Amino acid sequence: MKSEAQSKAEIEQLHRTLEKQAAELESKNRELEIEAALEKVRERAMAMHKSEELSEVIAVLYEQTSLLEFAGWGCGISIFNKEENYLELWISVHPEKIQPRRYKIFGQDHDLIIKLWDIWTKKKSNQFIDLIGPKKKDYDDYVFSKTELSQIPEQVIQFIRSKPNSFASFTPMKCGLISFYDSKSSLSKESFAILQRFAKVFDQAYTRFLDLQKAEVQAREAQIESALERVRSLTMAMHTSEDVGKCIVRMFDELTALGLSKNARTGIGIFNQENENMEVWTASRNQKDEFKIDIGILDMTLHPLLVEARKSWKSKTPFHQYILEGDDVKRYFTAINSSPNYHAQVNKQHLTERVYHYDFVFNHGILFSFTDAPLPEEQLQIFQRFSALFNQTYTRYLDLQKAEAQAREAQIEAALERVRARTMAMHKSEELGEVAAVLFDQFEALGATPERLNIGIVREAERIIEWWSTEQGGKQIDHLFKGTIDEPTTISKVFSGWKAGKKSIEIDLSGQELKEWISYLQKELGLPFDKKFQRDRRVHFACCYSHGMLLVSTPKPLPEDSKVLLQRFSNVFEQTYTRFLDLLKAEAQAREAQIEAALERVRARAMAMHQTSELNEVSMVLYEELIKLGFQFISCGFEIILEEEQVLNVWNHDFNQGQLSHFQMPLKGDNTLKERYEAWKSRKAIFLQELQGIALNKHLRLGAPENVKNEKDLISIFQILPISALLIFQKVVSMLLEIAKYKLITRRFCFVSPRYSSRHTPDFSIFKKPKNRQERRRSKQP
Known part of the structure; x- marks a missing residue:
């Protein structure tokens, strides 16, 4: 049998074995x-799909360490960013059941x-800091006032501050x-060892988090780029201010798809360099979730x-950021709703107590947004990127507008040149009808469509306006x-x-006034009016120039750009028409010099006469000079009235034979x-x-020269002299064209024709130039 000592030793050994096994079991359970x-x-x-889920990982971390009975009142994870010199702190606090979130602490100021x-x-292991x-208190004051930790819920801050001491382990x-x-x-030490194991697990989790974050960033970047590209493609196609409005709506749609609140109001403002105004396009959603665009000019x-x-x-x-609070919210939107040139109406009943306003500046203006909460x-x-995009495309839009304006200007200049060329080519006022048609064609080719175009020439002395x-x-x-300038509905107003x-006048006719104008147009003025155009x-x-006006008629007012265009046509027409008048004056002066030279040649030949037979040579010179001046006639000569003998003594030049015919006719023969x-x-x-038919035949039988006896129609022009007359036989057809010139020029030629006394003796003293005023007066006496 075993001794008592041996039994006792075995029992102790068994106890030690059991304790060891219990310790091992406890260790294994721990x-x-x-491990669990x-x-x-x-x-x-590993189940994370978004970076936001990192807060849930930290919550699980705190929960599990609490179950392991070594976590105190809180735990946290600090992520360091060397490049931007800040740390991200994710913190979870017991007993507050609040989801952890990220807070940034910038710099190293404590x-x-x-x-x-x-x-x-x-990389110091097992470090601790005792506060x-x-x-x-000093650390709490710092982090809760000067860092993002101030955004922690107030009950959490109060819980942390309630702790007199804090022992932090890292x-x-x-x-x-x-x-x-x-x-x-x-x-x-045991807890630190466990903490290191959690650190390794978290490192693995954070590595996966970074991969997820990178993938999310790439996916988000692709989403943003797609949105930017859709806006870019639309802004690249901008041609008008209406297109800018469409781009703003699309931009707002893309921003809301990227997370912007649908309650936001977003828009573009283009500043005016010359004043305090801004052209505004604002997009928002109404209560039916429909897009709404407001456009106008805002006084800044x-x-x-x-x-x-x-x-x-x-x-x-x-x-730039501006926060509207309290009464300032109502003051701002009241001012906006009352702005005369910006018709946006904001419902003030739906406004919050605080409104956040953001401006993102680009070269020509701002991209702005109004939100009820701060933008992350x-x-x-994202707003800054859209601002930069709009800056590029708006600059291109301005370049395109400039190029289109230059092309339009070239088109306008070409049209003006056509009008200028046609007006410069005028030789008589009757061509103004063709100029009016050219003006209409060019005005229409530039996009303006008048119903009728009129050129008005004011004749103030005659109290009329001539219309082509x-x-x-x-x-x-x-x-x-x-x-007549007294016509009340239109012409009197244009004349006034x-x-x-005034540079321009606009007359808007309707009702009875319009009826009176159309009646005057047809019955008095005689201008044709097609009733299918009646409205x-x-x-x-009308655009005025120095001699009159250009006037267009339309069923509705002309657009402003068409009015400016007509003014330019008016300016060009004024220049060329003034030149036309100068040309007419120069041609009249040249014609006058030509006439004076002809007069001088006739005067010289007449002054050289010594006998009556030389009248043949004088009439020949007279004939040649008149022909040079553009006249066409059959014969010319002189008639000497012998009142006592009741005889008309005629010298007529026969140009076919170059001879002077001399014959007499009774003063009252017919x-x-x-x-x-x-x-x-x-x-x-x-x-x-003017002689025709029987009267002509009867007259010719009295002794007319042979070269006119066979004519069927004649017009005789007589320049009356004190005792004689200058006679020209002319065909009717030619006469109708030159009658006005004959009246003037033949009258002047009479003063260089021979003068005879009652005794048939040639008196050549008339051809001598009077020396003084008294002698000139005597030379005019009969």
Whole structure:
């Protein structure tokens, strides 16, 4: 049998074995608990799909370490960013069941923050910091006032501040630190060992998190780029201000798809360099979730928000924020709703107590947004990218507008040149009808469509305006229309505006006034009017120039650009028409010099006469000079009236044979001669006779020269002299064209023709140039 000592020893050995096995079992159970906790952390980390889920991983981490009974009142994870010099702190606090979130602490402005950076960079293991009494309070004051930790819910802040002491334990990881906080002591070595294992698991989880984050960033970037590209493609196609509005709507749609609140109001403002105004396009959604666009001009002095926005643009500050609070919200939107040139109406009943306004500046203006809550950092960056995009495309839009304006200007200049060329080619006023048609064609080719175009020439002394008009539709009318300036509905108003020096006049006719104008147009003016163009309204727009006006008629007012265009046509027409008048004056002066030279040659030959037979040579010179001046006639010569003998002594030049025919006719041989004699007696300056049929045959039998006896129609022009007449036989057809010139020029030629006394003796003294005024007066006496 075993001795009692042996039995006792065996029992003790058994107890030791049992204790060892119990310890091993306890250790294994602890290990199993730790592994289970690690697995749960690992499992949650591996299940992450978004970076926001990192907060749930930290919550699980705190929960599991609490179950392992070594976590105090809180735990956290610090992620360090060397490039931007900040650390991200994810913190979970017991007993508050609040989901952990990220807070940034920038810089290294506190001793504890500096020490945390040192622990991580040097990878120091099992470090602890004891914050006792004043040190704890000082650190709390710093982080809860000068860092993002101030955004922690107030009850959490109060819970942390309630702890008089804080013992913080830290274990480094690749990306940062795991920290645990307790009010009594730091972690034991065993707990630090467990914490290091959690650190390794978290490192794995964070590596996966970074991969997820990278993938999310890439996916988000692709989403943003797609949105930018859709906006870019639309803005690249901008041609008008309406297109800008469409781009704003699309931009707002893309921003809301990227996370911007649908309650936001977003838009573009383009500043005016010359004044305090801004052209605004604002997009928003109404209560039916439909897009709404408001466009207008906003006075940037209406409210301090607008003043500050303009200042930020002028100073090229990339980003500007203004917060409307309390009564300032109502003041701002009341000013906006009352703005005369910006018709957006904001429902003030739906406004919040605080409205956040953001400006993102680009070269020509701002991209702005109004929101009910602060925009997160990512949204701000997205706005800045859209601002930069719009800056590029709007610059291109301005370049395109400039190129289109230059092309349009070239087109306008070409049209003006055509009008200028046609007007410069005018030789007589009758061509103004064709000029009016050219004006209409060019005006229409530039996009303006008048119903009718009119050129008005003011004849103020005659109290009329001469109108050269096109038909309705632009077809040329070769006819002059004269309208009295007393016509009340249109012409008097146009004349008054022209007389007052106005550049343009617009007359809007309707009702009875329109009926009166159309009646005057047809019955008095004689201008054709097609009833298919008749409307309930007719608008006349006239641009004045020095001699009259250009007037277009349309069924509705002309657009402003068409009015400017007509003014330019008016300016060109004025220049060329003035040149036309100068040309007419120059041609008249040249014609006068030509006539004077002809007169001088006839005068010289007449002055050289010594006998009556030389009248043949004088009449030949007279004939040649008149032919040079453009006249066409059959014969010319002189008639000497011998009143005592009641005889008409005629010298007529036969141009076919170059001889002077001399014959006599009774003064009152027939009605023709009688009328001629009476005209001489009454001293008419010019006397014209038109002979046809029986009267012509009877007259020719009295002794007309052979070269005119066979003519069927004649017009005789007599320049009456005191005792004689200058006679020209002319065909009727030619006479109709030159009658006005004959009246003037033949009268002048009479003063260089021979003069005879009652005794048939040639008196050549008339050809001598009078030496003084008295002698000139005597030379004019009979």
